[in-house]
Amino acid sequence: MLKRSTLLREMGITLLSITLAFGIGAFIIWAAGFSVSAVFINLWKGAFGGKLAIGQTLTKATPIIFTSLSFLIAFRCGLFNIGAEGQMYIGAMVAAVVGAHLHLPIVLHVVACLAAGGLAGAFWGWIPGYLKAQRGVNEFVSTMMLSYVAIGFSDYLVAPRGPLHDDKYWANQTVRIAATAALPRILKPTQVSMALAVAIFFALLVWYYLFRTPAGYELRSVGLSPPAAEYGGIRIKRKLILALSLAGLLAGLAGSGEVLGTHFRFIGRFSPGYGWDGIAGGLIARAHPIGAIFAALLMGALRAGGMQVQRSGAAPGDIAAVLQGLVIFFIIAPTLVRTLIRWRRR
Amino acid sequence: MKRWVAVVIAALVLVPLVASVGVAQAPKIGLILATGGLGDRSFNDQSFKGADDAAAVIAAQYGVTVEDVLDYVEPADIAEYEGFQLQFADSGEYAIIVCIGFDQAAPLEIVAPQYPDQKFVIVDMVVIGDNVASVVTNDWEEAFLCGVVAGMMTETNVVGFEGGMEIPLIIGFMNGYTQGAQWANPDVDVLVRYVGEWANPTLGAELAREMYNAGADIIYGAAGKSHLGVFAAAEENDGWYALGTDVDQAATAPEHADVIIASGLKRVDLAVESEIMKMVNGTWAAGIFSYGILTDFGFGTGIAVGNLDVNQYITKSESEVEVPCEVILKLIEAANGIADGTIVIEP
Numbered sequence: 001m002l003k004r005s006t007l008l009r010e011m012g013i014t015l016l017s018i019t020l021a022f023g024i025g026a027f028i029i030w031a032a033g034f035s036v037s038a039v040f041i042n043l044w045k046g047a048f049g050g051k052l053a054i055g056q057t058l059t060k061a062t063p064i065i066f067t068s069l070s071f072l073i074a075f076r077c078g079l080f081n082i083g084a085e086g087q088m089y090i091g092a093m094v095a096a097v098v099g100a101h102l103h104l105p106i107v108l109h110v111v112a113c114l115a116a117g118g119l120a121g122a123f124w125g126w127i128p129g130y131l132k133a134q135r136g137v138n139e140f141v142s143t144m145m146l147s148y149v150a151i152g153f154s155d156y157l158v159a160p161r162g163p164l165h166d167d168k169y170w171a172n173q174t175v176r177i178a179a180t181a182a183l184p185r186i187l188k189p190t191q192v193s194m195a196l197a198v199a200i201f202f203a204l205l206v207w208y209y210l211f212r213t214p215a216g217y218e219l220r221s222v223g224l225s226p227p228a229a230e231y232g233g234i235r236i237k238r239k240l241i242l243a244l245s246l247a248g249l250l251a252g253l254a255g256s257g258e259v260l261g262t263h264f265r266f267i268g269r270f271s272p273g274y275g276w277d278g279i280a281g282g283l284i285a286r287a288h289p290i291g292a293i294f295a296a297l298l299m300g301a302l303r304a305g306g307m308q309v310q311r312s313g314a315a316p317g318d319i320a321a322v323l324q325g326l327v328i329f330f331i332i333a334p335t336l337v338r339t340l341i342r343w344r345r346r
Numbered sequence: 347m348k349r350w351v352a353v354v355i356a357a358l359v360l361v362p363l364v365a366s367v368g369v370a371q372a373p374k375i376g377l378i379l380a381t382g383g384l385g386d387r388s389f390n391d392q393s394f395k396g397a398d399d400a401a402a403v404i405a406a407q408y409g410v411t412v413e414d415v416l417d418y419v420e421p422a423d424i425a426e427y428e429g430f431q432l433q434f435a436d437s438g439e440y441a442i443i444v445c446i447g448f449d450q451a452a453p454l455e456i457v458a459p460q461y462p463d464q465k466f467v468i469v470d471m472v473v474i475g476d477n478v479a480s481v482v483t484n485d486w487e488e489a490f491l492c493g494v495v496a497g498m499m500t501e502t503n504v505v506g507f508e509g510g511m512e513i514p515l516i517i518g519f520m521n522g523y524t525q526g527a528q529w530a531n532p533d534v535d536v537l538v539r540y541v542g543e544w545a546n547p548t549l550g551a552e553l554a555r556e557m558y559n560a561g562a563d564i565i566y567g568a569a570g571k572s573h574l575g576v577f578a579a580a581e582e583n584d585g586w587y588a589l590g591t592d593v594d595q596a597a598t599a600p601e602h603a604d605v606i607i608a609s610g611l612k613r614v615d616l617a618v619e620s621e622i623m624k625m626v627n628g629t630w631a632a633g634i635f636s637y638g639i640l641t642d643f644g645f646g647t648g649i650a651v652g653n654l655d656v657n658q659y660i661t662k663s664e665s666e667v668e669v670p671c672e673v674i675l676k677l678i679e680a681a682n683g684i685a686d687g688t689i690v691i692e693p
Contacts, residue, residue: 052436056429159542160512170471170513171424171449189432189460263425265452270425307426311376311419311433 021330025323038314046308047301055190061300065199066254067278068292070247077243078223083143084251085275086150091121091252096266099177109180121252129244133237158268172268183261193261207289280328372408373441376434377418380447382544382570387598393446396618428453435461484638486522486693488610491649493526496564506537506557506565518693519568541572550575577602594650596665608651
């Protein structure tokens with residue numbers, strides 16, 4: 001566990017980074033000829049100004065909690081899971097199929113969808129894990145490339161003439177899931193659903209696993225020092241495969257939550273980049289599962305605020321995206337630099 | 347102390363309340379564009395123009411600026427529609443919310459019933475509801491007229507069609523185009539390609555090149571921003587030409603006026619403007635409103651071709667391509683045939 005002084009210092013660095021990002025963002029907004037105050041007011045309004053705004057933030061934060069967990073559980077084992085985006089698509093697709101075409105009673109159906117989506121994601125994480133452990137294939141490359149495979153495959157499935165295309169609406173999406181498979185919405189009229197509760201539950205679960213069980217301790221010790229772990233009798237290869245499979249499972253749940261709670265169907269290219277946000281979220285959280293909840297809230301707030309900036313006409317959506325990018329960059333940059341330096345020294 | 351706090355709270359609540367009652371507010375328009383986005387110089391730009399024109403009228407009436415009246419968003423993908431629809435509706439600021447594009451139907455069916463007092467308009471798809479006006483167009487009519495031009499002007503007897511996605515809406519365009527071409531020229535062959543995306547001009551150009559190389563000399567694009575790539579590809583060789591969609595694209599994409607022979611017209615601007623003005627005049631009603639030559643409105647589709655306004659269906663274009671007189675005469679025959687029912691198009 002972090003010492004209290006370290007914790008405070010880390011929080012201080014994070015806050016400083018956020019301030020710096022907003023400062024530079026303000027300069028860019030000003031230079032582009034938009035009102036800085038209007039953009040920031042709307043960013044705030046869109047993220048926290050009222051029930052709908054908070055709903056938007058929570059809706060966007062929900063999948064990012066999962067993908068942040070996905071990134072950090074692999075990170076704790078010394079692996080970079082860049083492929084959460086694809087694992088999420090696979091999970092979402094399988095959850096949508098189980099949700100629409102299986103007939104089960106309420107609750108059981110939701111559990112079945114989550115399990116199927118999670119396992120599908122886990123399989124998509126197991127492949128690079130196996131390749132890494134048995135053949136030494138760099139997981140950086142394999143997870144990312146498998147992402148493109150997953151997204152492209154899902155595109156094919158829901159495109160017109162694809163086997164899962166919904167003919168009724170013409171759009172690239174599957175049919176609606178059964179009512180028994182839907183996660184109830186908890187903050188109507190917003191899109192926030194029980195998926196949020198599931199996400200927080202899993203954050204606690206991951207925390208318990210990593211810090212309170214021997215298996216989690218072993219997984220972390222592989223990340224801290226592989227030779228020492230091996231000397232201590234831990235079978236490293238199995239841990240590597242397990243870590244990436246768990247990462248895939250969590251990302252798969254992110255997609256399942258989107259299908260079961262937010263959209264009630266699989267929509268082609270539904271993600272604005274939640275998988276990538278998870279990398280940022282995991283790093284902002286300093287790879288701590290509880291921190292991931294708050295990191296995801298920040299990312300979700302930025303996304304929700306960006307929508308309001310666009311709607312109010314304070315600035316085009318692109319400007320909001322620039323701001324999001326800056327915040328992520330400034331928060332991650334120090335962590336990333338530190339991590340890379342540590343890895344080079346090794 | 348307590349009383350002081352109460353006074354402040356009362357003031358905070360009452361002042362805006364009184365202020366909002368005192369001034370007659372200009373009705374606000376919310377516009378949610380399709381994923382093709384602004385800059386497609388076709389469907390989205392045309393829809394925006396309709397809303398913008400209406401906003402200008404309202405703004406002049408109330409002495410405010412257009413920006414005060416019209417708010418719009420460009421969703422990047424279909425998963426964002428529901429969030430935006432909720433944001434607009436829940437703010438309660440908008441007298442009317444206009445949703446552009448067929449793919450907004452699924453989320454609107456969820457959102458509209460939650461806000462029964464909010465007026466919605468959806469373009470290109472039907473959503474049933476007491477607070478939704480659905481605006482649809484006989485797209486196959488404009489496509490048929492474009493097919494007539496292609497059938498008569500092709501020298502290779504092979505023409506092309508590039509659609510955005512293989513969905514009933516675009517298949518309607520394709521069928522109208524094919525029937526028009528074969529009505530004017532029974533020997534013509536039609537090549538068909540679908541981009542699969544609405545905002546990918548690079549892929550649009552790639553598919554167009556392939557059709558040109560396979561012998562097509564005129565390609566009709568109905569793919570949003572993607573078929574801007576058809577125009578770019580047509581520039582690459584003498585004798586390669588293109589047809590535009592929904593607006594006179596020789597005017598909206600003037601750099602390609604030398605290859606765009608003509609453009610189908612879909613007056614989605616008029617449709618959007620009329621829905622908004624109905625709201626302003628208090629005559630707005632829910633229901634299905636179908637535009638086209640063969641509908642109650644009798645207008646809404648047509649073709650921009652040549653340099654003369656012939657009638658309400660055949661209007662002049664900024665195109666620099668010479669169009670022979672007999673093509674125009676054939677178009678008049680076709681438009682009249684559609685209007686009086688002697689030409690039946692299978693969409």
